[in-house]
Amino acid sequence: DTAVSQTPKYLVTQMGNDKSIKCEQNLGHDTMYWYKQDSKKFLKIMFSYNNKELIINETVPNRFSPKSPDKAHLNLHINSLELGDSAVYFCASSREGRASTDTQYFGPGTRLTVL
Amino acid sequence: AQKITQTQPGMFVQEKEAVTLDCTYDTSDQSYGLFWYKQPSSGEMIFLIYQGSYDEQNATEGRYSLNFQKARKSANLVISASQLGDSAMYFCAMRVWANQAGTALIFGKGTTLSVSS
Numbered sequence: 001d002t003a004v005s006q007t008p009k010y011l012v013t014q015m016g017n018d019k020s021i022k023c024e025q026n027l028g029h030d031t032m033y034w035y036k037q038d039s040k041k042f043l044k045i046m047f048s049y050n051n052k053e054l055i056i057n058e059t060v061p062n063r064f065s066p067k068s069p070d071k072a073h074l075n076l077h078i079n080s081l082e083l084g085d086s087a088v089y090f091c092a093s094s095r096e097g098r099a100s101t102d103t104q105y106f107g108p109g110t111r112l113t114v115l
Numbered sequence: 116a117q118k119i120t121q122t123q124p125g126m127f128v129q130e131k132e133a134v135t136l137d138c139t140y141d142t143s144d145q146s147y148g149l150f151w152y153k154q155p156s157s158g159e160m161i162f163l164i165y166q167g168s169y170d171e172q173n174a175t176e177g178r179y180s181l182n183f184q185k186a187r188k189s190a191n192l193v194i195s196a197s198q199l200g201d202s203a204m205y206f207c208a209m210r211v212w213a214n215q216a217g218t219a220l221i222f223g224k225g226t227t228l229s230v231s232s
Contacts, residue, residue: 031217033219035220040224041154041204041224042222042224043206043208043220043222044222045213045219045221048213048217048219050216050217055214055216055217056213056214056219058213088158090160092160097216097217098217098218099148099218101148101165101167101210102148102210102218103150103162103165104150104162104220105162106152106159106160106161106162107159108158108159109158109159111158
């Protein structure tokens with residue numbers, strides 16, 4: 001059974017379109033995250049939700065809107081896609097969001113290409 | 116500022132040899148966690164090993180061990196008896212407080228490990 005899953009795995013779209021990425025975890029974790037990995041492979045936190053509540057919102061354009069319908073799901077909607085949004089987006093989850101010991105488990109990633 | 120530094124963009128090793136991937140970190144927190152992840156060419160991020168700042172023993176997980184030197188602020192990953200399947204990018208990460216509500220990982224730039232036969 002996949003612990004953290006994401007759909008779709010690949011997403012190719014035109015500039016200006018709106019797209020969504022979905023994430024689900026079956027680990028029973030309370031906290032979920034979105035990370036962005038750029039073309040140089042650098043990973044950076046975008047958002048984090050704890051039990052459906054947004055707790056981390058880094059400096060991300062407001063075209064990006066996360067939504068967590070329940071603690072097992074975290075979606076990412078992106079409006080008006082731009083070329084610079086091309087990246088790999090990773091969803092992750094952890095048992096809770098505060099302890100330094102808490103291990104994050106990552107989904108397989110969604111490779112977004114904006115043409 | 117909190118930071119993770121990986122100074123080796125690429126490392127090359129032969130099968131069955133041991134290899135050390137360097138990681139230094141900077142934080143003023145007393146309690147922190149250090150992690151290593153593996154990213155093979157298929158793209159997924161695989162958790163390898165964790166070390167807590169208060170852990171007195173170095174962490175080990177199978178062929179992976181973490182050489183934790185707190186005074187030097189280093190957390191090097193040691194892979195013993197390298198295998199071809201170890202060829203991947205390796206990221207060192209640290210759990211930091213993003214705000215008062217929650218923590219997140221900050222990552223180094225990664226080291227690409229190539230294992231040859």
